[in-house]
Amino acid sequence: MAKNRVAPLKTLTLPQLELIAALIGARLASHLQKSLQTPNVTFWSDSQIVLHWLTTSKPLKRFVRNRVDEINQLTGKSLWRYCPTNDNPADLLTRGISADIFLDNQLWNTGPSWLTNRVQWPTWEYEHVTPQTTTEENAGNSEEINMSSLQCSDTLGIHNVIDITHYSSYTKLLRVTANVMRFIHNCRQNTNRQTGSLSASALHDAEIPWLRSCHATSFKEEIENLKVIGKPYRAPDPPLLPKIRVEEAPPFSVTGVDFTGVLYVRNETGSESKCYICLFTCAITRAVHLEVVPDLSTDSFLQAFRRFSSRKSLPKLMISDNATTYLSAASQLKELFQSTSLQEALSMKGTEWKFIPKRAPWYGGFWERLIGLTKTTLKKILGRAFVTMETLRTIVTEIEAILNDRPITYTSSNIEDMEPLTPAHLLYGRRMTSLPYYDIETETGMASIQSDQSILTRRAKIQANIINHFWKRWRTEYLTSLREYHKTTGSNERSIRAGDVVQVHDEGPRLRWKLAGNDGLVRAAKIKTVNGLTTRPVVKLYPLETVTSEK
The missing domain is CATH 2.30.30 (SH3 type barrels.)
Incomplete structure (x- = not known):
């Protein structure tokens, strides 16, 4: 009885494929043992790396560990032995063989000639394969390897590889070391191989491991005393909100900008294309403006900025991430936000651009939170749908209206209380997703249209009073509610100073x-x-x- 499997589409190494084959054999043997009541089973494999994985006690990568655990659970106390490649019947089919040779092949029909004689069974030494599996096992444990290298044991270092007493001069020692390092590099790299005479940089690189070895042996106690498990500096209490967050100003005077991750849409030909959502948010009113852009180029952002400033307002201050915290498209965002043409275009409009500190996304929390809300809303609306760019623009505009209608003050359960304040109240004087109020006259059934100057002036004053009323609520309700999240500990000692290493x-x-x-x-x-x-x-x-x- 035999069983096979097509190799997965995901690229795997040959030892990993051999491990999958061993797992298939273990599952097949477990099925036969239950059906035929066979007490003893001996497993054979021509992969010494797989046999090493099955017997080692060292930590393994997750892919290998999961399959090794299942094999050990299925085979129990059964013995795994080594079968030389030339005597493995399974290789006849995996490598290919003609039909004529296959019909008369004794290896396939009866197995290896030594199979029935236990005395002739091949043996396999565990120690022989340890060097072959070191790289494979420790690929996922680089941190553990680096930590062990700090111990500076006398058994480690280049002085245990190259005997310094065999060379009469320091220059000769460096040249030999450089040649050894070149040989190692050429063995690892099929392309970009190093040839020719040794350069000054190669000799300098060869000197570094010797200096490290000297430090490790001569200053062992000092290096071991270096504290590398300490805690970081403590951040002081959160500062008071900056003036740009609490000072009453026209909407979008201070604007934060950020991009979402890549989105995929269907173009006119039906193929897949990328796009992004550029989010502009007001630091004062918490209103948002969303623009769909095809890429992260400077021109695309400037077009989105022109649409934003034409529909909302021209900001005095723009704040953004410095783009080093992005994992995807980090170089494009960095080039965009630090583009000279972008800075000049904004400066001509009187807009100043500032960046938050690097590796500190919480400094831009007032736009990061809205990026999360935008992604969540978009995911709930679209799900797995594959829409066009035009459909996505419509959905993003609707999401913008929903986000601008979100409450920013306490929402009461009493219907007689005033409705909560929203960013749309501060922008337009009413909620965007609710129907406007019409003054319907009972006689005509329709409000008369009046264009008298006094009527228009009176309505403008009423609209201004409504907006001022909402701004008053913004000061008394919204700003005071922000104090609930400002907690202090009183521990504000200055722990870091200029010149600290x-x-x-x-x-x-x-x-x-x-x-x-x-x-x-x-x-x-x-x-x-x-x-x-x-x-x-x-x-x-x-x-x-x-x-x-x-x-």
């Missing part, structure tokens, strides 16, 4: 973090790294100190 938080392993060295309370700092000056919030900076300095 710190570690800069990054998404990678901690050992790869960069080194870098201030209103009275410091919440963000300008730091200097090997890549130049940049900004970071203090909660992303870790003090670098030794254990002895704390005593």
Whole structure:
């Protein structure tokens, strides 16, 4: 009885495919054991890496670990043995064989010649495959490897690979080391191979591992005393809301801008194309304006900005992310927001552009929250629908009206209370999604249209009084409600100072973090790294100190 399976569409390594084959064999054997009541089963595999995975106690990648656990559960105490590739009957079909040879093939019909004689069964040594599986196993454990390299054990270092006593001069040692490093690079890279004479940079790179090895052996105690598990600097209490958030001003005078992730729409030919939603939000009224743009280019954004400023208002101040926190299209957004042509176009209109600190998206919380609401609403409306660009624009405009009708003050359950304040009240004097009020005369059934100057002036004053009434509610209800979320602890000690050497938080392993060295309370700092000056919030900076300095 045999069983096979087509390789998955997802690209897998050959050892992973061999592991899937072992899993299929284990499932088949489990079925036969239950049906035929066979007590003992011996499993054979020609993959030494798979056999190593089945017997190792080291941590494995999730893909491998899940399948190894299932195999061990199915096979129980059954023995897995090694079968040489040339004696594996399964390879006849996986590699292909002609029909004439297949009919008379004894390996397929009876198996290997040594199968019936246990004395001749091939043996497999566990230690022989350990070096072959090191890279495969430790691919997902880079952080653990890097942490172990900090221990600076005498068994580690380049001095255990190259014997320094065999070379009479330091220059010769560096040239040998550079050639060894070039050989390793060429073995790993099929393209961009290094040839020719050694350059000065190659010799400099060869000197670095020797310096590290010397530091690890000569300053072992000092390196081990470096504290790399400390906590970051504590952020002080949240500051008072800036003036741009609480100062009464025309809507969209201070505007935050952000982009959603990529959206896919159907174009005229029926194929798939990308688009994005550009969100403009007022920092004062919390109103939003949404624009669908085809890409993240400067021209597309400027067109969206012109439509926004023509329909709403020309802002005095624009605030945005600095684009380094985006994982998708980060380079395009960075080029967009820092484009010279964009800055010049906005400056000519009298608009100033500011950026929040890098790696601190909470500084732009007043637009990030609305980005989340936009995505949630869009997902609930569209679901998995594949719409056109025109349909998406219509839906996004409707979402804009819904978001501008959301309450920003307390919503009472008593119908006699005033309806909650919304951004649309501050923009238009009424809610957008509710029907306007008509003064219907009983005699004619229709309101008479009057264009007298006094009537128009009176109506304009009434409209202004309504808007002023809503702004008064904005001051008394909305602003006072913001105090509920402002909590203080009283612990505002100044913990970071100019000249401090710190570690800069990054998404990678901690050992790869960069080194870098201030209103009275410091919440963000300008730091200097090997890549130049940049900004970071203090909660992303870790003090670098030794254990002895704390005593």
